[in-house]
Amino acid sequence: MNARRGPSLTRHLLAWVLGALVLVWATFIAFGYQTGEQEADELTDGHLASVSALLMPLAPRGLTPQVVLPPTQSPHELKAHDYQRSISVVLWDSAGRVLARTGDAPLPPFTAPDGFATLQLGDPPQPWRAFSRWDEQRGNRLTVLLSQRERDELAADIAGQVVEPGLWLLPVVALVLGLAIHRGLRPLRRLAQQVHALDTQEAQKIEDPVRFQELAANVDAINRLVERYHAALTRERALANEFAHELRTPLASLALQARSAREAPPGPARQEALGRLEEDALRAGEVLAHLLALARASRAELHEAAQPVDLDALARRVVSEFAPHAHAGGRELGLSSPGPFPLSGHPVLLELALRNLVQNALAHTPRGTQVEVELDPAARALQVADDGQQHAGPPGEATPPLQPLRLGLGHRVVEKVAALHGATFEPEVALPDARRAWRIRFAAG
Missing domain, CATH: 1.10.287 (Helix Hairpins)
Structure with a gap:
């Protein structure tokens, strides 16, 4: 029967990698676009300053007075470069009279601040980027203007050129990453096939x-x-x-x-x-x-999972439950323990094994037998001992019949529980004074 198909690990890894990549890519695009606009603004401002530095030595003799080129008469056929902009120039004397004017920009105020400024000119008002300066003798004032719209178009064009590689790079990287992840997970798929074939x-x-x-x-x-x-x-x-x-x-x-x-x-x-x-x-x-x-x-x-168990507390509970039954059958049941006996195991199974040993000892020994549960934490041992051989009758006297079925199966249960806890089961160990014991010895630690 085929296992239920779940989500693909390849698609899961690819989604996380692409998510991180898109986050980095979006950050790159945002910063790249912002950087492109800043560089375009600095470029146009530098262009305005360069034009003013070029024209100022020619003023006022080298400029044609009062030449105004409206937009419909602008020589657009001469704009053969993407970064070529329409520049307007206005030249004043020290009294504020216009000496020369070229370009399609509205006439700016003579009192505009020196340096770079964004002016609202025309009707309705439109933003224009301006750079104003005086000559060294402060006899002439020159203002160079550029439409803010053209300036923004140039900034958008430069910013777009900056971020354009990232637009086609993302799908290419996504495809390459997908192929790389798929190839890198090939050993895992091969391992899954081997596991299915086990x-x-x-x-x-x-x-x-x-x-x-x-x-x-x-x-x-x-x-x-x-x-x-x-x-x-x-x-x-x-x-x-x-x-x-x-x-x-x-x-x-x-x-x-x-x-x-x-x-x-x-x-x-x-x-x-x-x-x-x-x-x-x-x-x-x-x-x-x-x-x-x-x-x-x-x-x-x-x-x-195993859990902490105290064999001393467990043995006391089992002995207290079987003591009345042992007394009614003419046998004595006791406990010999120096104190806590901690170990890691399964309390239900350990109690089951101890109950089997106690029950077998009570069921297969004659009346008058002393049965004792003995714990030795130092030796990591638990045993159920009895002196039933001392109370056995003469060879010709009838004794309680042993039941191999109950003894055999009960001991198999004890062996199973002992093996589960990394312990060994030692049946019918001879003790001094004609005593015998059934012992479980746990591993050290």
């Missing part, structure tokens, strides 16, 4: 080497996950086969005892058949309970 049933790993550290870390994580999954799957298969074998016997016995109870006449035979029927039902129920416990342990191994 067969977890056969513990297949990704064997092809990768050149990049980031992908190598992902490959290691995937291979470790495959190992864990295959190991868990192998254990579950073995346990399922064992449970199927163990469950087959009580189920077959249930059917047989049910038929015997139905066909037997009222009396001891029927009561015996009903008793066996009840016993087989309990055995089948216990197998199912252990199966559910192992399923819970497997789920915790794959999905749940």
Whole structure:
């Protein structure tokens, strides 16, 4: 079954890169346009000042008096350059009389300030950029004018020339970035194909080497996950086969005892058949309970995170719950612990394992047995010990029958929980004074 298709990582990266690029590009365009306008303004102001410096030595002899060229008579055919502007010149004497005038600009006031100024001239008023100066003897005053409209057109033209490369550069860069990102993500797509081709049933790993550290870390994580999954799957298969074998016997016995109870006449035979029927039902129920416990342990191994646990508090709670049952069966249940026993694990599973050990000890020892839960934080060990061998009867005396089914499956649950916590399970360890113990030893730290 194909996985649900999500957003494309290539398009996601390209969108972020292009977003950053557009932001930088827009900033560049804005500053470029502003810089172009400033340079155009400085260019036209310099042009006005240059014209005034050129014409002032010729005043008043070199200028034709009172020559005014209206716009309709301007020699536009001579404007062969984009940056050529229509300049107007006005020359006054020291008394304010116009000595010479050329261009289509309205006559500016004689009292206009020296230097650069923007004047409102004509009817209706229009802005004109002007530069005014006196000669060295202050006998003549010269004003050079340029229409603000032409000045703005020149600024817009220069600014446009500055930003024009950015207008076609953005799509080119976007295309190149898209191709580069698509090519750069090829190893990731190849890795995804290898992951899809994995067969977890056969513990297949990704064997092809990768050149990049980031992908190598992902490959290691995937291979470790495959190992864990295959190991868990192998254990579950073995346990399922064992449970199927163990469950087959009580189920077959249930059917047989049910038929015997139905066909037997009222009396001891029927009561015996009903008793066996009840016993087989309990055995089948216990197998199912252990199966559910192992399923819970497997789920915790794959999905749940470990958390801090105090085995001392956990053991006290379990012992307090089983103490009345132990006393009623003629056995004593106690706890030997020096204090807190902290570790990192799954409290539900640890409690399940301890309950199995305590329950097995109480169910398979004779009356008068002392059962004790012993904790040793220094040795990182938890054990359930009993002195049942001291209370065993003579060889010919009947003893409570052991039930291999319950002992075997219960211990498999304990082994599973111990392995999940990086611990080892040691069954039936011989202790001094004819005692024996079932021990879980945790790794140091």
